[in-house]
Amino acid sequence: MRASTLLSESLAVLGKELTAELRSRVALNAIGLFGLTTLIAVAYQIGPYQIQEQDRPYLLSALLWIILFFAATSGLSRVFVKEEDAHTAKTLRLAARPLAVFAGKYLFNLILLSALFSLIVPLYCALMSYRVRGVAGLAVVLAAGAVALASTSTIVAAIIARASGSTTLFAILSVPLVLPLLVMLIQGTRAAAASAELAAVLPALQGIVSLGGAVLTVSVYLFPVVWHD
Amino acid sequence: MTDNRVRTALHWLLGGWMLLVIVAAFFWAPSAVGFKGESSRIVFFHVPQAWVAVLAFCVNLVASLRYLRTRDPLDDARAAAAARLGLVFSLLATVTGSIFANVMWNSFWNWDPREVSIAILLLVYAAYFALREAVPDEERRASLSAAYAILAFVTMPFLVFVVPRIYWSLHPDTIIGATGKLKLQMESRMLQTLFGSLVGFTGLFVWLYTLDVRLARVRLARREREEA
Numbered sequence: 521m522r523a524s525t526l527l528s529e530s531l532a533v534l535g536k537e538l539t540a541e542l543r544s545r546v547a548l549n550a551i552g553l554f555g556l557t558t559l560i561a562v563a564y565q566i567g568p569y570q571i572q573e574q575d576r577p578y579l580l581s582a583l584l585w586i587i588l589f590f591a592a593t594s595g596l597s598r599v600f601v602k603e604e605d606a607h608t609a610k611t612l613r614l615a616a617r618p619l620a621v622f623a624g625k626y627l628f629n630l631i632l633l634s635a636l637f638s639l640i641v642p643l644y645c646a647l648m649s650y651r652v653r654g655v656a657g658l659a660v661v662l663a664a665g666a667v668a669l670a671s672t673s674t675i676v677a678a679i680i681a682r683a684s685g686s687t688t689l690f691a692i693l694s695v696p697l698v699l700p701l702l703v704m705l706i707q708g709t710r711a712a713a714a715s716a717e718l719a720a721v722l723p724a725l726q727g728i729v730s731l732g733g734a735v736l737t738v739s740v741y742l743f744p745v746v747w748h749d
Numbered sequence: 750m751t752d753n754r755v756r757t758a759l760h761w762l763l764g765g766w767m768l769l770v771i772v773a774a775f776f777w778a779p780s781a782v783g784f785k786g787e788s789s790r791i792v793f794f795h796v797p798q799a800w801v802a803v804l805a806f807c808v809n810l811v812a813s814l815r816y817l818r819t820r821d822p823l824d825d826a827r828a829a830a831a832a833r834l835g836l837v838f839s840l841l842a843t844v845t846g847s848i849f850a851n852v853m854w855n856s857f858w859n860w861d862p863r864e865v866s867i868a869i870l871l872l873v874y875a876a877y878f879a880l881r882e883a884v885p886d887e888e889r890r891a892s893l894s895a896a897y898a899i900l901a902f903v904t905m906p907f908l909v910f911v912v913p914r915i916y917w918s919l920h921p922d923t924i925i926g927a928t929g930k931l932k933l934q935m936e937s938r939m940l941q942t943l944f945g946s947l948v949g950f951t952g953l954f955v956w957l958y959t960l961d962v963r964l965a966r967v968r969l970a971r972r973e974r975e976e977a
Contacts, residue, residue, distance in 0.1 A: 672900075675896075676900075679880070679893050680883075683880060683883045684883045689880065689883055692879050695872070695876075696869055696872035696876050696901075696904075697900065697904050700869065727907065730907075731904065735904070738899060738900055738903050745817055746893060749889055749892040
């Protein structure tokens with residue numbers, strides 16, 4: 521029997537997730553449609569002209585992250601909840617080591633978030649006439665935000681799947697943990713919109729990367745406890 | 750029997766100490782310059798409450814880590830007791846902070862970064878209890894809530910130290926300044942009252958915590974007897 525490495529097991533879990541998602545498209549539809557619906561509601565009711573010029577930097581960056589975060593919340597918990605619903609969690613426990621399961625699910629959530637960001641952010645900028653001077657800065661903030669959001673969402677999804685599987689519980693548990701991150705992401709986005717210099721986003725980026733890194737590291741240690749108990 | 754006597758003596762000592770702190774806060778310590786009226790006296794209660802809230806969350810973290818190592822239900826009870834008290838003291842710190850804000854700035858809530866930080870901290874620990882309520886199986890509840898408590902604790906330094914420093918704050922300078930250096934430029938009687946209050950509130954926390962843990966120990970022993 522060929523001994524599998526952690527990397528190959530993680531990629532196998534990711535492959536399984538992608539195949540299952542492409543077959544059902546439940547998470548993709550939930551995240552994409554939620555994001556689009558909220559964006560249309562915001563653009564229709566507020567639009568680019570309802571906000572005073574001096575309030576634009578504050579409101580537009582905050583609205584963008586509210587749309588992105590709540591759209592993400594609607595689909596990211598599924599990675600573990602669906603295993604419990606379909607009674608496939610036990611098989612997965614036998615097939616792969618905990619760290620590989622966490623890595624595979626984390627990467628899947630990261631891909632989902634990247635897809636959501638790629639769809640919503642350009643549309644938001646176009647519909648709300650959001651002029652971003654530092655496109656590179658915004659890209660870095662979005663990438664760091666995806667990495668950090670995916671780590672919190674994945675471990676909280678694992679916890680709620682073992683609790684009651686309720687998606688309401690996912691929002692209750694993840695919102696307080698994610699709020700400091702959202703504050704820093706909004707600040708980073710505002711800085712990127714205001715300045716073309718990459719250095720403008722650095723103060724917020726330090727906070728995002730350190731919080732995301734801390735949560736990811738702790739999650740790696742905690743996941744076996746959550747997964748096996 | 751001796752234990753009970755020591756405990757009773759400590760309770761009386763704590764009661765007397767807290768009485769002294771209250772008297773000192775209102776009649777012995779002078780009120781600070783630059784604050785409206787006597788509003789600065791709230792510092793003798795607000796700061797110790799916030800300190801006990803942080804202490805309780807540290808105890809919750811240690812008990813949660815211990816539970817994951819020992820799997821002793823009493824460690825889970827210790828973690829829950831500490832979180833319960835942390836929640837109560839955070840709420841008290843929020844209320845006293847709001848009263849001070851209303852006196853100073855004519856508004857109970859100003860969306861100051863420190864107000865937001867404590868509100869999020871309250872949400873984190875309310876979520877901890879929501880999780881505990883959602884899991885019927887005791888062992889699973891204990892391990893999942895321990896995992897969540899550890900995860901929540903990781904975000905705490907960002908709430909308490911990072912976010913309030915990103916935004917401009919109305920909040921008066923904290924005892925530990927933004928540079929990380931101790932800033933204790935208080936009049937000596939104020940400082941003595943503040944430290945006395947910190948000791949008193951810590952004692953109050955220890956008393957309430959041990960009471961809760963003793964109650965949990967009795968419950969666990971009774972259940973073991975019933976199962977035997």
